[in-house]
Amino acid sequence: MEQHSALMQRALDAALLGPEADPNPRVGCVVTDRHGRVVGTGHHRGAGTAHAEVAALAAAGTAARGGTAVVTLEPCDHTGRTGPCTSALLDAGIERVRYAVADPHPLAAGGATRLAAAGLDVVLEEDPLLRAAAEDLNATWLHARRTGRPFVTWKTAVTLDGRTAAADGTSRWITGPAARADVHALRARVGAVLVGTGTVLADDPALTVRDRDGSPAPRQPLRVVAGLRPVPEDARLLDGAADTLVVVTRDPAEVLAALTGRGVHHVLLEGGATLAAAFLRAGLVDEVVTYVAPVLLGAGPATVGELRISTITEAVRLETTDVTVLDGDVRITSRPVRT
Structure with a gap:
């Protein structure tokens, strides 16, 4: 079993594989099974492709049920070119979600609230260094969302x-x-x-x-x-x-x-x-x-x-x-x- 900080670091490393200049943010996700073993890792490859959570869940398959999703950005809760990540996490039977940065996008935000309301254990990353790293990962995208x-x-x-x-x-x-x-x-x-x-x-x-x-x-x-x-x-x-x-x-x-x-x-x-x-x-x-x-x-x-x-x-x-x-x-x- 890996410690939570190591899992978040793996998610950050995965996010770096995404295109920086894409209209969407770079996001990484690691999924563990109910015993804490890593069963899936994914990252967002660009606008119109599967989000990091969906990619990681696809890699995990049924082993994700009862497990944890560790993601660098709050799971989205809206339908754009792809469906909401919140629905994908719920359908996969994930029981715990850890995320590093709240999504400031007015349409996509609210994923943490929806997941918590559905009974999942949802926690915002507490380690300031990991949160800072996740902010730096999408510094310009977050700036655009926060300032308009x-x-x-x-x-x-x-x-x-x-x-x-x-x-x-x-x-x-x-x-x-x-x-x-x-x-x-x-x-x-x-x-x-x-x-x-x-x-x-x-x-x-x-x-x-x-x-x-x-x-x-x-x-x-x-x-x-x-x-x-x-x-x-x-x-x-x-x-x-x-x-x-x-x-x-x-x-x-x-x-x-x-x-x-x-x-x-x-x-x-x-x-x-x-x-x-x-x-x-x-x-x-x-x-x-x-x-x-x-x-x-x-x-x-x-x-x-x-x-x-x-x-x-x-x-x-x-x-x-x-x-x-x-x-x-x-x-x-x-x-x-x-x-």
């Missing part, structure tokens, strides 16, 4: 003196291959990559995810352009390599509302300075990932546009959460300090 908008990561690449391009507009490449590969890994983790029309007209970016050998990755994030100027018909963003959404607005809140409607819970804001400034002014940047190259230009565009700040006391302050060296370039991850 996607989590926004602003990514920028700058020289040591804060320039994003030379005076003539050239910017390829400020950073080296390792940093650029890291950007593609970051894109692979999000549901959408966002730029303004100014960046499209100036740089004609593809905004796709590519492997180290330059080949396109199997899964591509939604490419999003925000602004009032038209996107040229021959722009690479319209090449069919990935889905593209054009949002005709300069209002960051309207952009995020459009992405919420598409199930996006993590947005990577890549450019340019004007759009980044609009999101910062609106308080809609949750994380900043800055790639700093040991390069000096002395002139050229700055990383962010007008923030309407006139004195140092009004500065946007950031708290550094990680610093990583990438073959000479430095990746700095930080979060705005909310007051």
Whole structure:
């Protein structure tokens, strides 16, 4: 028999196998029989597929009757593309449920209450470390459910003196291959990559995810352009390599509302300075990932546009959460300090 903490850790490990950028959360489940022996493990493989509980119960079969389900997120209690996990647990004869995070989704929540009302022993995880791990597992999805908008990561690449391009507009490449590969890994983790029309007209970016050998990755994030100027018909963003959404607005809140409607819970804001400034002014940047190259230009565009700040006391302050060296370039991850 495994201790409960070990079972929850196994469920967390299983959840990590799910797609991070999927509209649905990553969830893992471990099912034991009535004697505490593990008889099934499952994870959610993406929208429209069996939920973690259903996958684990299928692996367990009749051995689940009288047993325990240990799951990283509260079992859902609504019918979407699939049926409610609460019904699956009840039909399988599960008698005990342990879960690590309450589901904040207004439609899916309430599973714990329904199961307890049916006579099951239902307990929210008490170990703070395991609960924190389960929160981190779906940090951006939980943020979107709790705030009503996607989590926004602003990514920028700058020289040591804060320039994003030379005076003539050239910017390829400020950073080296390792940093650029890291950007593609970051894109692979999000549901959408966002730029303004100014960046499209100036740089004609593809905004796709590519492997180290330059080949396109199997899964591509939604490419999003925000602004009032038209996107040229021959722009690479319209090449069919990935889905593209054009949002005709300069209002960051309207952009995020459009992405919420598409199930996006993590947005990577890549450019340019004007759009980044609009999101910062609106308080809609949750994380900043800055790639700093040991390069000096002395002139050229700055990383962010007008923030309407006139004195140092009004500065946007950031708290550094990680610093990583990438073959000479430095990746700095930080979060705005909310007051």
